Amino acid sequence: MVVLRPRNRLPSSFSRALQWISIHLPPLNFITLHYAYFLGVCLFSSVVFWGSSTPPRSISYVDSLFLVVSAMTEAGLNTVNLSQMNTFQQFILFLLILLGSAIWVSIAVVHVRRKAFERRFKSIVEEERERRRNRSMTRPRLSLQGSRSRSRPDVDGAVIRGRVITSEKDQSEEDDGHLSCSNDQLQPDGNIPLITRRFPKPESSGEDLETDSSTAQAGRPLSIDTATTRRIIFTSSTPPTRERQHGRILSMQGVGARQNVENHPISSPRPVYLDELPKIDEGTSEGLPPPRHGILSGGFIGRNSQFSNLSLAEREKIGGVEYRAVTYLAVIVPLYFILWQLLGCIGLGAYVASKRASTTEINAENPWWVGAFNGVSAFNNSGMSLLDANMVAFQTSDYILITMGLMILAGNTCYPVFLRLLIWTLFHLLPDNEKFLEPRTTLRFLLDHPRRCYTNLFPSKHTWWLLATLVVLNGTDWIAFEVLNIGNSTVTSLPSGSRALDGLFQALAVRSGGFYVVSIAGLRIGLLSLYVIMMYISAYPVLITMRNSNVYEERSLGIYADDPQAKQEVGNKQGVLGRLKRTLTSQREPTESSGYFVRQQLRGQLAHDLWWIVLAILFIVITETSQFERDPGVYSVFNIIFEVVSGYGCVGISVGLPNVAYSFCGGWHALSKLILCAVMLRGRHRGLPVAIDRAVLLPGEHLAAAEEEDAQIRLDRTMTLNRGNV
Numbered sequence: 001m002v003v004l005r006p007r008n009r010l011p012s013s014f015s016r017a018l019q020w021i022s023i024h025l026p027p028l029n030f031i032t033l034h035y036a037y038f039l040g041v042c043l044f045s046s047v048v049f050w051g052s053s054t055p056p057r058s059i060s061y062v063d064s065l066f067l068v069v070s071a072m073t074e075a076g077l078n079t080v081n082l083s084q085m086n087t088f089q090q091f092i093l094f095l096l097i098l099l100g101s102a103i104w105v106s107i108a109v110v111h112v113r114r115k116a117f118e119r120r121f122k123s124i125v126e127e128e129r130e131r132r133r134n135r136s137m138t139r140p141r142l143s144l145q146g147s148r149s150r151s152r153p154d155v156d157g158a159v160i161r162g163r164v165i166t167s168e169k170d171q172s173e174e175d176d177g178h179l180s181c182s183n184d185q186l187q188p189d190g191n192i193p194l195i196t197r198r199f200p201k202p203e204s205s206g207e208d209l210e211t212d213s214s215t216a217q218a219g220r221p222l223s224i225d226t227a228t229t230r231r232i233i234f235t236s237s238t239p240p241t242r243e244r245q246h247g248r249i250l251s252m253q254g255v256g257a258r259q260n261v262e263n264h265p266i267s268s269p270r271p272v273y274l275d276e277l278p279k280i281d282e283g284t285s286e287g288l289p290p291p292r293h294g295i296l297s298g299g300f301i302g303r304n305s306q307f308s309n310l311s312l313a314e315r316e317k318i319g320g321v322e323y324r325a326v327t328y329l330a331v332i333v334p335l336y337f338i339l340w341q342l343l344g345c346i347g348l349g350a351y352v353a354s355k356r357a358s359t360t361e362i363n364a365e366n367p368w369w370v371g372a373f374n375g376v377s378a379f380n381n382s383g384m385s386l387l388d389a390n391m392v393a394f395q396t397s398d399y400i401l402i403t404m405g406l407m408i409l410a411g412n413t414c415y416p417v418f419l420r421l422l423i424w425t426l427f428h429l430l431p432d433n434e435k436f437l438e439p440r441t442t443l444r445f446l447l448d449h450p451r452r453c454y455t456n457l458f459p460s461k462h463t464w465w466l467l468a469t470l471v472v473l474n475g476t477d478w479i480a481f482e483v484l485n486i487g488n489s490t491v492t493s494l495p496s497g498s499r500a501l502d503g504l505f506q507a508l509a510v511r512s513g514g515f516y517v518v519s520i521a522g523l524r525i526g527l528l529s530l531y532v533i534m535m536y537i538s539a540y541p542v543l544i545t546m547r548n549s550n551v552y553e554e555r556s557l558g559i560y561a562d563d564p565q566a567k568q569e570v571g572n573k574q575g576v577l578g579r580l581k582r583t584l585t586s587q588r589e590p591t592e593s594s595g596y597f598v599r600q601q602l603r604g605q606l607a608h609d610l611w612w613i614v615l616a617i618l619f620i621v622i623t624e625t626s627q628f629e630r631d632p633g634v635y636s637v638f639n640i641i642f643e644v645v646s647g648y649g650c651v652g653i654s655v656g657l658p659n660v661a662y663s664f665c666g667g668w669h670a671l672s673k674l675i676l677c678a679v680m681l682r683g684r685h686r687g688l689p690v691a692i693d694r695a696v697l698l699p700g701e702h703l704a705a706a707e708e709e710d711a712q713i714r715l716d717r718t719m720t721l722n723r724g725n726v
Contacts (some may be wrong), residue, residue: 390688
């Protein structure tokens with residue numbers, strides 16, 4: 001007789017520990033992977049950097065860690081002069097500046113999504129082959145329970161998380177007997193019951209998806225053929241549980257995103273389209289409308305390019321166009337990233353070698369290497385320079401200032417503007433004929449619905465708003481530099497012909513570039529206070545535009561994702577008088593206004609930023625108390641605030657220290673440097689999209705379900721408001 005021994009089970013305490021760890025681990029998403037990537041690269045490279053010092057250990061490990069974190073996060077602060085490092089260490093920083101670039105990370109995301117699209121298409125083909133193979137062996141049956149006859153139902157609709165949403169028209173039709181069997185259940189092959197409801201039919205059709213970008217507006221229909229039925233059904237009334245909710249110091253959902261996993265698109269039940277079900281009566285169904293410009297007409301475009309009320313075939317067609325768009329981006333974005341830096345570095349290196357070689361001899365650096373390093377540092381907005389004097393050494397070189405100023409704009413703040421301009425130019429350069437129909441369709445889709453494909457490509461209206469914001473902010477910095485420094489010898493000593501260009505370059509660099517063309521400590525206190533504000537909000541224009549154009553913005557904010565907490569917060573903030581005024585004047589609720597989303601994003605961003613900066617300043621001031629008592633002027637609280645905000649904003653300008661060229665933080669204690677490392681890492685991640693940004697999510701059926709779900713909830717809310725205003 002064989003005796004089976006039970007398996008050795010883990011001790012209960014150990015299993016509970018593992019369970020506790022698994023519960024409190026952050027979810028695996030884009031932001032989590034981004035943190036892991038930065039932490040892993042920084043820790044590994046810090047050891048290599050420290051071990052390669054000449055003479056050995058001449059640079060402490062804390063300084064080594066600080067320098068690699070500063071390079072990786074593009075903060076640009078340095079506790080040691082870069083001219084004192086060997087060439088290998090300089091190359092490590094050069095490589096880290098490239099690896100930490102936001103464009104480099106976005107290139108990786110684009111290629112991962114392209115591969116995911118290809119895997120999904122492959123799985124669809126395999127599933128279709130398997131389905132045909134099974135159908136050839138046994139013919140599927142469709143059983144209808146209830147009083148309905150064996151024919152395809154004549155209603156369109158969806159069930160949102162097990163809840164049937166009906167409109168007034170639907171209710172009246174049910175009362176009149178037109179939908180007397182609306183609660184009948186469909187059970188294909190005995191599986192999960194399916195419930196349907198009717199969508200309101202559009203009264204008039206609009207333009208095709210690809211004809212003009214002006215048609216891509218919220219609420220506009222997409223050339224819908226009313227004779228074609230489009231039905232969507234959700235198969236599950238309970239979304240799958242992905243993780244338990246716990247408070248964390250580091251939010252892994254994104255700034256402003258609600259920590260409710262049911263808002264995540266993956267929690268949406270998988271939609272079952274009725275055109276997937278076997279047809280019983282072939283005479284009652286009509287074919288899909290013919291494709292125009294490569295995309296099937298039909299459905300609606302909601303806010304931020306949310307497609308809804310589409311059939312399965314139309315969803316697959318849209319998925320094909322998105323795949324081509326992502327494929328185009330996988331070529332355009334790397335070329336943009338490489339050519340800007342390659343041409344810029346060659347131009348800068350040639351100019352320094354031919355015109356300013358004597359400037360680099362002071363620090364014993366190769367002029368070509370100085371030009372290339374400055375070019376990469378400018379494009380990626382790092383602010384590091386191999387010269388101890390930074391850009392003060394080139395304050396009269398117009399070519400270098402103009403070239404690096406353009407690279408600062410092209411690599412960060414104006415990158416979405418330049419990228420859209422490039423795609424728009426390519427679209428208009430292609431001939432409008434049958435040969436180039438597919439490329440033009442793909443480029444048109446990128447221009448009309450960019451946030452479905454890429455994080456840093458925005459619609460036309462958002463791009464113009466971003467450009468206007470950048471002009472206003474940079475113009476303010478430029479004017480302040482010229483006006484507030486009247487009579488200041490630090491600025492008036494500059495040649496009159498170069499002063500205006502120096503002011504413009506400093507205005508471009510102070511918000512993200514990190515270079516300084518004059519001594520920062522020599523500027524007026526009023527201008528330095530303005531710089532603190534500008535560094536604090538340096539990422540806001542691009543960041544708010546990115547969040548506000550997110551396809552799942554309502555879902556990320558918990559507004560339309562059936563979030564009772566968000567509704568309760570809105571109601572509590574309005575008060576009795578506010579609700580009475582809205583009722584008497586028939587005003588829309590705040591969540592329906594266009595500015596509400598921007599205010600929510602700003603509120604979330606401010607809450608995300610402020611407490612980190614305040615705590616960092618407090619701990620650093622406590623740590624540097626002895627330094628303050630020794631020299632209260634140099635180690636003042638304002639200088640510490642300036643340095644912390646510069647590190648958090650990943651800018652890199654510093655008031656410095658007397659008689660040395662490195663940053664002010666170079667004179668801090670090791671603990672203060674480590675705190676600033678954490679601040680720089682946190683600041684680098686404040687500019688990321690939320691975890692449920694469609695441009696960073698892998699393609700899948702849950703994305704389509706989330707769009708249909710949001711559209712139904714939005715429609716239900718609209719009808720509720722309309723009934724309340726009658």
